[in-house]
Amino acid sequence: MNRSASMNGILLVAAREIRQILKMKSFWLTLLILPVAFALGPIFTETLNDDEPTRVAVVDRSGGGAAEALEARFAMEDTQWLLRDLSRYVQRYDLESADPEAPWAQFDRWYTGADIAAFEAAGGLDAALAKIDAVRPEGVPEFEADAPDYAFAPAPAALASAQGDAFGDEARALFDADDDTAPEIVVLIGETYPEDPRIQLFSADQPRGSFVSTMQEVLTVDLRARLLAAQGVSPAEAAAVQSAAPVIAVDTPPPGGGARETLLVRSIVPLALAYILMMSLMLSGSWMLQGSVEERSNKLLESLLACIRPEDLMYGKLLGSLTVGLLMILVWGACAGVAAYATQGAIADLIRPALEPVSSPGIIAAILFFFIAGYILISALFVAIGAMVDSMSEAQGYLMPVLLLILLPITFLIQAILAGNSGWMVQVLTWVPLWTPFTVMARLGMGIEWWEMVGSGILLAVTIVLELVLIGRLFRASLLSTGQKPSLKKIVERFRGTPA
Amino acid sequence: MSVLEVSNLVKRFDGVLAVDDLSFSVAPGEIFGFLGGNGAGKTTTLRMVLDIIRPTSGNIQVFGSAPGRRNTQAIGFLPEERGLYAGMSAIDTIIYFGRLKGMDTGTARRRGMDLLARFDLADRAKSDIGDMSKGMAQKVQLATSLVNDPELLMLDEPFSGLDPVNQGLLENEILRASERGAAVIFSTHVMQHAERLCDRLLLLKKGSKRFEGTLEEARAALPARLIASAKEDLSRIPGVARAASGDGIEDGWHDWTLYLEPGVPAADVLEHCTANGIALRRWDEHKPSLHDVFVRMVGEDPAGAGKANQEIAA
Helix, strand or coil, X not given: CCHHHHHHHHHHHHHHHHHHXXXXXXXXXXXXXXXXXXXXXXXXXXXXXXXXXXXXXXXXXXXXCHHHHHHHHHHHHHHHHHHHHHHHHHHHCCCHHHCXXXXXXXXXXXXXXXXXXXXXXXXXXXXXXXXXHHHCCCCCCCCXXXXXXXXXXXXXXXXXXXXXXXXXXXXXXXXXXXXXXXXXXXXXXXXXXXCCCCEEEEECCCCCHXXXXXXHHHHHHHXXXXXXXXXXXXXXXXXXXXXXXXXXXXXXXXXXXXXXXXXXXXXXXXXXXXXXXXXXXXXXXXXXXXXXXXXXXCCCHHHXXXXXXXXXXXXXXHHHHHHHHHHHHHHHHHHHHXXXXXXXXXXXXXXXXXXXXXXXXXXXXXXXXXXXXXXXXXXXXXHHHHHHCCXXXXXXXXHHHHHHHHHHHHHHHHHHHHCCCCCHHHHHHHHCCCCHHHHHHHHCCCCCCHHHHHHHHHHHHHHHHHHHHHHHHHHHHHCCCCCCCXXXXXXXXXXXXXXX | CCCEEEEEEEEEECCEEEEEEEEEEECCCCEEEEECCCCCCHHHHHHHHCCCCCCCEEXXXXXXXXXXXXXXXXXXXXXXXXXXXXXXXXXXXXXXXXHHCCCCHHHHHHXXXXXXXXXXXXXXXXXXHHHCCXXXXXXXXXXXXXXXXXXXXXXXXXXXXCCHHHHHHHHHHHHHHHHCCCEEEEEECCHHHHHHHCCEXXXXXXXXXXEEEEHHHHHHCCCCEEXXXXXXCHHHCCCEEEEEEEEECCCCCEEEEEEECCCCCHHHHHHHHHXXXXXXXXXXXXXXXXXXXXHHHHCCXXXXXXXXXXXXXX
């Protein structure tokens, strides 16, 4: 048979496979589920994130400065977060020139009380934004400050005057009132404080641990200061004792967030690639399997085989499946691109470091190779199953072990890579052709030796050639033998190409 | 030159002899019947001609060369077990098969629409196969085998499962193909179709040939039976194998049932009678039907043969 007629047949079969899959509702559903899920994700987190500050009322009957101390401490923490956000914003858009000396123009540091004081002294957020606006180029979005976590307000009069058990009842009544201005947390400092060091905390919901521990810290400092004063220690000495603390120096590799975080970011795209390869393979593979089963159960194989060589039919199916898979990934990629564009670079900023390990031409070529090779390798297994079964339920019997064989090690692999582990198991998975495509792609983020990549790639290619020859024989021998399930001996005979 | 030439063809499956030293040839314009039960090796032989399976030994020449997909564009094939893609429309199915046979889309579409019109399905061209009745789908499948105007048309049990109207339609298509010079091979175990259509036929039993020749030759292979009324004893006439006299009718006339020796034409016996002055009042010639020939040569009823052989094969 001449080459062009053979190619013509392969392309026709592939085109038909693609058309058949594009007609399926399940194809469009799965194609859309991923982008929709990603689009809905941020919306959900937005909704779940309570942007409103938690309203806190402190009733201080002891007459001391505990309430003010609390309020000041939470305000300081909010400012600290604000400074962090602002410095990230400045770093992202290269706006340091607004005021190189300002704390928010210095990155990778934990802002201290002194920084906060300097920031406040320089006019706080408004003054900083005014400086930034002066140098902010067109197209860079304005800085949006997050709402503070806690808002302090005086207690309603009814609550402030309530005594004894009535206080608690009053607080709970306020929580139940569903009033948008009523406090959600009420802190009661009794008249006899600090002789009676009990503090009562009423909360509408389970209070956040950070709130309670910060409150405890502030009140402890206050309490100890009072106790020290009662012992005759001067306030200056007391403050010195209280602020004595070891200096903890933290040393992490640059940039900033530490090695583990960097590794995670760098592995996001490679892991996603391995995962998407797996996903689209499972999908297009099972669609192709459905097609093969239809051809067998509808008895139309014989008509097909009168027109086309079994090998060409197999190649056509593989090509069709590969095309559908790449099409899905193209659509998903396009959705990601649109999302990155639509969010004005917020996602792009996240993606930039993530894309770094996969952006050289050599690596892109390697990704393409391993992706396509992986597709052919696994799809051919589906073809082999399709050639042997008469019904979809029979196909499941073969499918389950194959899927487990592929999926289980990959689940371990992804965990191992997330844990920054490149131990013997990852090595083994790299060199077993069935898992090579997934492992190599997933390892791109951690860095993989070029010889490992080339070596495992060659091994993979050789395996695929062998696989196609064997499965081609199996395909030819199995196509027309319907009825009994082939025994293992039969299958081996078919692999050997014993003439049917 | 023959369109198809098969010589000494042998096919073995796991030690089971499916086709045993089979030789035959089919000429252009000829309608060739392939008769035998389901396990007789008809389908196996056709698959070898199509290069779907390979012979154990022997030789096949299709259009003067070995079987292979290079012949696809000149072959039409309708398998015994029929089916199409349920989600594809009738015309798309025909175009798909036309293109697999090397046609361009335009020609395949035009020929496909012509065929659908002829099969009274023009208005269903865009219907999905899955929405059609079984009879309609079978006609679409017939169209897929005819779309390329094949020079060799092979139909495996084409009449099975067709209603009488569609059987008539199929007979017309077979005659039409033969008239334009195509060689038509069809297998069947329904003798009436073979009797009506075949120029030549081949009887298969367990993979080996029992008979090959024209319908007349097939009939002649069985002894003819005739009933004659005469006063003389007809049992001693040359060529008569056996004779039984019936009851006397009147005035010494008797009805004789005569069984002739194989290959002896009834005309020879009649000639002998007239030449020898044997007066005859009745001369009824009963030619053996193809059914009789089949039963005699294959040794079983053709309709039941399929099942019996299938069980053996299984």
